[in-house]
Amino acid sequence: GDSVTQMEGPVTLSEEAFLTINCTYTATGYPSLFWYVQYPGEGLQLLLKATKADDKGSNKGFEATYRKETTSFHLEKGSVQVSDSAVYFCALSEPGGFKTIFGAGTRLFVKA
């Protein structure tokens, strides 16, 4: 079945450092890929998405590119802020489906 694997955390960075959180997936079809973010004590919210190969999703300085050849959707940000501290989830959903598969989440701590 479909699955999502993302790097284990926690990831601890200093403010203004470069961030990469790796995500790879296994899917039978051509899924849509997502990054969701969960701030402490809150529900998840969509950060960015991509629906087909080579699409780049971007939002709030974060970017991720849908790479079909490597089945990856790595999240990057050039300069993190303390306010980016949160748990980040990579996820996929098959076209026409009603089920989203989430990775295990990666906790990010950013120090001032």
Added chain:
Amino acid sequence: DTAVSQTPKYLVTQMGNDKSIKCEQNLGHDTMYWYKQDSKKFLKIMFSYNNKELIINETVPNRFSPKSPDKAHLNLHINSLELGDSAVYFCASSLGTSNNEQFFGPGTRLTVL
């Protein structure tokens, strides 16, 4: 205005009790979901409803019974609560399929003693 709301936010109860969690969305979405998040933050789909019809039931014990009285509401009733049911439960909604953005509620932290 709150997009997806859940009540209660916290629920502490004894093993064996029956409890309900309510969810409402005011986004006009036609699909609603229940997720369970364990203590390690792992998030797993439990149920998906589209236009009040059950679409996905992810091998959840039948002690869990979702009910959707209309497209804006999806409630979760849990019978005979067990220690392992302790978790944070999230309701979410989307327009159409899960390929579209899901909007999550703030979560209900259930603690079974």
